[in-house]
Amino acid sequence: MPAPVAAGKTALSVGEVARRCDIPVSTVHFYEAEGLIRSGRNKANHRRYSRHVLRRIAVIKVAQRTGIPLREIRQALAVLPEDGAPTALQWRAMSRQWQALLQQKIADLHLLQQQLDSCIxxxxxxxxxxxxxxxxxxxxxxxxxxxxxxxxxxx
Ligand code: FES
Incomplete structure (x- = not known):
């Protein structure tokens, strides 16, 4: 059930979020259905998103590009507050969770690169x-x- 979002100029519609993040509206809905972002409702019962959602989506997009599964993205984002912008300390805590995973991915990619070189x-x-x-x-x-x-x- 959507949480209330403070009304006013700072809340974003789903279309604005999609445009700002350069993703389809359906992807915004998908991220929300997957529990990666949250919205609230305005008085007209339209979905409204806090601005910090833009940063969460930026992280989600980068993580997806590197092949991190949604399950792990969800776990990492769970340490961040849902109703406000995270502090630098909170971002650092989240980033630490991915260090080992990213190091493994880098090692895997290096190995693949070497193997491809030998097979070319x-x-x-x-x-x-x-x-x-x-x-x-x-x-x-x-x-x-x-x-x-x-x-x-x-x-
Ligand atoms: S050794 Fe890999 S393609 Fe031949």
Missing amino acids: GCGCLSLSDCPLRNPGDCLADGKASGHGGTGMAGI
Whole structure:
């Protein structure tokens, strides 16, 4: 149930939020349905958003671009106040939660970059030798043992 939002010039309509964040209105509604942002209602029963929602959405967009799942974004945003702008200390606390995750993503991307470099021009995707093959695919490993690295064509 939407919480009341202070009426006045500072409250934003869903269209204004969408325009300011460069996202479709449906995405604003989606973020709200996912519990990432909140709105209130004005006297005409229209949704109104506090301005701090703009910053939350900016964080959500960046986090989504880096592949952080919505579940983790929701957890991180939960440490921030829902009804007002967070303090620098609160932002720092939230950012600390993502440090390990971001470091792992950076390491994964470096590894992928190195593996892609070694595969450029090859294209074999050999089950026995290629670092890009699916290492967790136990069934494929079983099949591969009989074929000795036949590449992706056999999958
Ligand atoms: S494509 Fe990766 S080793 Fe050939």
